[in-house]
Amino acid sequence: MDTRTYDIEGFAEQLVEHGLIVPTGIKGAYGRGPVFEDILQRFDALVKRIAADDGAQELTFPPVLARAMIEKVGYMDNFPQLAGSVHSFMGTDKQARELSAKVHAGERWEDMLSPTDVMLTPAACYPVYPTFSGLLPQGGRLVTVLGWVFRHEPSDEPTRLQHFRMREYIRVGKPEDVVAWRDAWLQRGLTLLEGLGLPVQSDVASDPFFGRAGKMMAANQVDQRLKFEILCPVISREKPTAICSFNWHQDHFSSKFGIRTSEDAVAHTACLGFGLERVTLALIKAHGYDVADWPAKVRDQLWPR
Numbered sequence: 001m002d003t004r005t006y007d008i009e010g011f012a013e014q015l016v017e018h019g020l021i022v023p024t025g026i027k028g029a030y031g032r033g034p035v036f037e038d039i040l041q042r043f044d045a046l047v048k049r050i051a052a053d054d055g056a057q058e059l060t061f062p063p064v065l066a067r068a069m070i071e072k073v074g075y076m077d078n079f080p081q082l083a084g085s086v087h088s089f090m091g092t093d094k095q096a097r098e099l100s101a102k103v104h105a106g107e108r109w110e111d112m113l114s115p116t117d118v119m120l121t122p123a124a125c126y127p128v129y130p131t132f133s134g135l136l137p138q139g140g141r142l143v144t145v146l147g148w149v150f151r152h153e154p155s156d157e158p159t160r161l162q163h164f165r166m167r168e169y170i171r172v173g174k175p176e177d178v179v180a181w182r183d184a185w186l187q188r189g190l191t192l193l194e195g196l197g198l199p200v201q202s203d204v205a206s207d208p209f210f211g212r213a214g215k216m217m218a219a220n221q222v223d224q225r226l227k228f229e230i231l232c233p234v235i236s237r238e239k240p241t242a243i244c245s246f247n248w249h250q251d252h253f254s255s256k257f258g259i260r261t262s263e264d265a266v267a268h269t270a271c272l273g274f275g276l277e278r279v280t281l282a283l284i285k286a287h288g289y290d291v292a293d294w295p296a297k298v299r300d301q302l303w304p305r
């Protein structure tokens with residue numbers, strides 16, 4: 001039986017006290033101490049070691065995405081409540097003086113900014129889909145990315161951040177290959193996380209589509225088993241936290257970006273993402289605030305000799 005206590009404030013306080021996280025005054029945007037970051041990086045390295053034989057191509061993108069891409073993937077239709085837009089000042093000298101005066105007078109000044117061509121990337125895989133455009137090589141492709149993502153969901157829960165990192169794998173190819181890949185990784189993810197002593201379970205899930213129409217989209221996503229999550233109790237026993245997600249997009253991205261199989265048929269895409277901060281917090285919750293006390297079985301995997 002799980003006899004641990006789950007209390008959000010107590011957990012956050014302990015994390016700060018042990019130097020694992022550093023408060024910034026912003027909800028969901030704390031700094032990471034060296035030990036927190038070491039755990040995170042080592043978990044990421046472990047994932048990459050496990051996946052090494054798959055031969056994924058590693059790509060790295062900046063944490064901003066073209067506004068046109070946000071529009072094209074339908075983000076403003078489905079998740080406007082999570083979006084983060086980058087604005088800047090594009091005015092005249094006179095307006096710049098006005099802006100500065102407003103700032104110093106303690107007046108609101110944001111209306112003097114204009115939207116730039118970029119938004120903050122809300123999912124690490126988005127920049128990858130356009131790179132698949134056209135005819136795929138035989139067998140499709142597999143890409144991995146590590147990226148910072150932004151979501152406007154300020155919260156006191158240490159597990160719900162506004163800016164966090166995802167290690168994602170993105171598979172594109174024939175529909176049956178993509179589904180088989182997703183299924184195999186779901187098992188692989190469970191085995192990996194169980195092997196690290198985490199009390200995980202998997203379940204079908206849905207995305208937080210906005211509004212009333214969104215409820216139907218979410219129900220449809222569950223019916224079609226398009227999204228799975230690996231869940232682990234971190235801040236609550238009753239509502240375990242999603243630490244890894246698996247999404248089968250069918251032809252959502254391939255139709256938008258003109259992605260075709262080597263035989264010029266409809267391609268499907270799927271992605272999986274480990275929420276690296278959440279995995280780190282799950283490990284801390286499971287094994288304690290001092291990594292020196294963690295079980296040897298866990299230490300040996302994260303800090304291999």
Ligand code: ATP
Pocket residue numbers: 151153159160161162164166206207208229241242243244245246273274275276277278
């Ligand atoms: P949740 O249901 O908890 O909001 P999600 O369904 O929005 O999670 P995804 O969109 O599938 O999550 O994102 C992939 C992974 O990123 C999740 O499995 C999780 O580990 C992590 N993640 C999602 N939202 C956050 C957040 N606000 N803070 C930290 N990690 C997050």
Ligand code: ZN
Pocket residue numbers: 123124125126168247271272273
């Ligand atoms: Zn993804």
Ligand code: MG
Pocket residue numbers: 208
């Ligand atoms: Mg969410």
